[in-house]
Amino acid sequence: MRSRSAWLVLGALAAIVAGAVLLRFVDLAANPGGLYPDEAAEGLDAARLLHQPGFHPDFLVWFQDDGGREALFAYVVAAAFQLFGATVTVLRATAAAFGVAGVLGIWALGRRFGTATGLVAAAWAAGSLWLIAISRDGMRNAIVPFFGAVALIALLHWAARPGRATALVAGAVTSLAALYTYQPLKLLPVLVVVWLVWLRHADRARYDELRGGAVPFAAAFLLVAAPMLAVAVTEPASYFGRAAAVTSLNPDVQTADNPLLHVLRTVAMFGLTGDPNPRHDIASLPLVPLPLGALAGIGAVRLWRMRRDPSHSLILLALPVFLVAPLIATEGGSPHALRALGLAAPLAVAVGLGAVEVAAWGGERWGRAAANAALVGVAVILTAVAVWSGWAYLARPVADRYRAFSYPVVSMADLAAGGPGSAVIVDDYTAMDVLFLDFDRPPAIISPGIAISNPSTYREILALSPNDLSSALGPALGGTARPVAWDPSGSPTVWAVTP
Numbered sequence: 001m002r003s004r005s006a007w008l009v010l011g012a013l014a015a016i017v018a019g020a021v022l023l024r025f026v027d028l029a030a031n032p033g034g035l036y037p038d039e040a041a042e043g044l045d046a047a048r049l050l051h052q053p054g055f056h057p058d059f060l061v062w063f064q065d066d067g068g069r070e071a072l073f074a075y076v077v078a079a080a081f082q083l084f085g086a087t088v089t090v091l092r093a094t095a096a097a098f099g100v101a102g103v104l105g106i107w108a109l110g111r112r113f114g115t116a117t118g119l120v121a122a123a124w125a126a127g128s129l130w131l132i133a134i135s136r137d138g139m140r141n142a143i144v145p146f147f148g149a150v151a152l153i154a155l156l157h158w159a160a161r162p163g164r165a166t167a168l169v170a171g172a173v174t175s176l177a178a179l180y181t182y183q184p185l186k187l188l189p190v191l192v193v194v195w196l197v198w199l200r201h202a203d204r205a206r207y208d209e210l211r212g213g214a215v216p217f218a219a220a221f222l223l224v225a226a227p228m229l230a231v232a233v234t235e236p237a238s239y240f241g242r243a244a245a246v247t248s249l250n251p252d253v254q255t256a257d258n259p260l261l262h263v264l265r266t267v268a269m270f271g272l273t274g275d276p277n278p279r280h281d282i283a284s285l286p287l288v289p290l291p292l293g294a295l296a297g298i299g300a301v302r303l304w305r306m307r308r309d310p311s312h313s314l315i316l317l318a319l320p321v322f323l324v325a326p327l328i329a330t331e332g333g334s335p336h337a338l339r340a341l342g343l344a345a346p347l348a349v350a351v352g353l354g355a356v357e358v359a360a361w362g363g364e365r366w367g368r369a370a371a372n373a374a375l376v377g378v379a380v381i382l383t384a385v386a387v388w389s390g391w392a393y394l395a396r397p398v399a400d401r402y403r404a405f406s407y408p409v410v411s412m413a414d415l416a417a418g419g420p421g422s423a424v425i426v427d428d429y430t431a432m433d434v435l436f437l438d439f440d441r442p443p444a445i446i447s448p449g450i451a452i453s454n455p456s457t458y459r460e461i462l463a464l465s466p467n468d469l470s471s472a473l474g475p476a477l478g479g480t481a482r483p484v485a486w487d488p489s490g491s492p493t494v495w496a497v498t499p
Contacts, residue, residue: 012119013107020103020126023390024096024135029089031394032136034405036279037432039138041066043091044436046077050086051439061180062231066432067245068238070228072180073098073140086439088138095142099135102145106348109149112156112311116359117352120378124351127386130287130337131344132393133280141338144182149345151177151188152314155195158217159210159310167213171220179228183243184325184342189221191321195314202308246331246339255330262334266326269335270296276333278404282392287335291381292351299354318346399488406433408493411485412462413437415494421459423452425468446472455499462496469497 035043045063048055057063057071073094080094106125111118125131125145135142151174158170178188199207222229232239257265265273271293274286288296300319306312322342329339355378363371401407409426413434416422422443424434431445446452448463452472455461462484463469470478477499483492 009115009119013122016107016119016122016126017100017103019123019386020100023127023132023386023393024099025093026390027394028092028096028136031396032279032401032405033398034401034407034410035088035433035437036137036139036405037409037429038066039088039091040432040436041069042074042077042138042140043081043086043088044432044439045069045071045074046081046091047086047436047439049074049078050081058235059227059230061227062235062239064235064238066429067242068235070140070180070182073143077138086436088437091138092136095138096135098142098146099131102131102135102142102149102344105146105149105153106345109153109156109345110349110352112153113315113349113353114356116356116375117349119352120355120382121348121352123379123382123386124292125344125348127382127389128288128344129282129285129385129389129392130280132389133282134337134341136393137279141182141341144185144341145344147177147181148185148188148342149348151185152318152345155192155314156311158213159206159314162206162209162213164213164216167210167216168220170213171217172224174217175221175224179225182338182341184322184339186243187321187324187342191314191318194321195310195317198307198313198317199310202313203310206310243329246329255332257330257334259330262330263327265334266323266336266340269326269340273335275335275337277337278400280337282396285392287337287340288347289385292385295354295358295378296347296350297354298357299350299352302353302357303350315346315349319343319350322346397488402487406430408464408485408487409433410437412464412494415460415484415496416443416462417441421457423458423461425461425463425472430464448472455497458499460496460498462494464494466495469495473497473499 045057045065061071063069063071063074077091077094080090084090103122103125107118107122110121131145154170154173158166174188174192177185179186196207196210199210255262269287271288271290272286274284275281300316303312303316307316323340325342326334326336326339329336355375358378359371359374362374409430410433412424414437416424416434417438420441423446424443425446425448426434427448434445435442444458448468449471452461455473455477461469461473463472466478466481469481472478477497481495481497483494484496485492485494487493
């Protein structure tokens with residue numbers, strides 16, 4: 001029979017999960033709306049897996065399109081499409097479901113440091129505006145918090161019960177999370193090495209126990225990694241190209257800030273700065289609100305104090321290791337919400353430990369009532385942050401999302417799907433929206449600047465600018481272009497010509 005406290009914990013967890021579901025699924029069909037081409041790439045490949053005979057990723061794990069991508073998320077999306085239909089809402093609902101799974105994974109990770117730590121960590125993840133925004137986009141980035149948490153749990157389990165079986169599981173899970181999800185978690189092997197080196201210094205007895213499982217760990221890691229390693233060896237330009245293109249090691253990288261400002265803005269995401277990317281820029285709010293950033297800092301002090309313990313040292317080392325990705329990837333604006341996602345699971349634990357530490361301080365100074373009051377205060381802050389996050393995200397006007405989520409391209413795809421014989425003038429990247437949305441009856445795709453020799457072949461020709469139509473059709477016919485879609489301010493965004 002469960003005790004009263006066990007029921008309270010179960011009720012708290014149920015409320016946290018319910019909040020996570022609400023914040024990730026409410027109004028998902030309309031908000032954010034549109035369809036960013038990176039999302040369309042996932043949906044398009046998932047649809048191809050289901051309906052295009054012979055189509056499969058390289059070595060069954062790697063797609064060449066859209067700059068090269070791990071295929072794991074697309075496989076899950078394909079399963080969802082099979083059950084519920086190939087729509088944008090189902091694509092994003094798959095990501096949202098991973099977002100909820102990430103909250104549960106973070107709870108299970110935090111629970112290894114105590115019940116209160118697990119609940120606070122999960123509550124932070126459930127109500128984090130950063131993670132809510134990521135979870136509502138239909139991209140593979142949404143799977144990182146879940147797999148990051150599961151990988152850390154497997155490593156902690158290996159440390160707690162060293163042996164062949166736990167080493168095999170830890171190696172396999174680490175390989176899966178590192179190589180089949182998204183770029184930040186590729187640092188997991190680095191974390192494992194740094195952690196073991198630290199244990200050799202701090203806890204030699206535990207290190208010697210883990211060293212006995214090094215061969216099973218490595219064997220499981222390499223077995224799971226084999227298909228992706230084959231991609232890296234046979235297609236190095238594709239596999240390493242995306243990472244190389246965004247780091248400071250690339251002299252041609254396009255960055256919005258100088259290196260010092262990039263570092264300062266990235267570190268300041270803990271309370272001060274938000275991602276300037278318009279998909280994730282919600283009212284210029286920081287990735288981590290200041291009160292929770294302060295709790296994370298207190299938790300980091302707790303981790304440092306307990307650094308000789310294998311569990312605490314793993315989480316402590318994970319924080320700087322996973323901060324490397326957003327620091328060295330200088331392309332675009334900073335901080336970068338996606339490249340920082342490796343931090344989600346260990347940061348949640350730090351927030352949870354910070355809350356427990358504050359409660360412990362209160363208890364030591366003023367007694368049990370103060371400790372309970374501190375935890376209630378943390379609960380109030382977490383609830384307020386979750387409500388504030390949901391309101392800020394859901395209240396964002398369409399005008400703020402219109403260009404960021406390619407609304408004009410979606411409008412063009414809808415118009416092109418209206419009947420046979422349509423053509424659209426778009427580049428290869430933008431075309432992914434059209435190819436996914438019009439998968440059953442795709443229009444002709446014509447690259448900008450290409451002349452159309454026989455316009456009468458098409459019922460209607462659509463473009464995102466009248467200049468594209470004039471270039472393709474000549475000034476006379478192109479001059480007949482008429483607007484057929486408009487942004488919220490009333491400016492035309494899609495033009496059409498009927499030959």
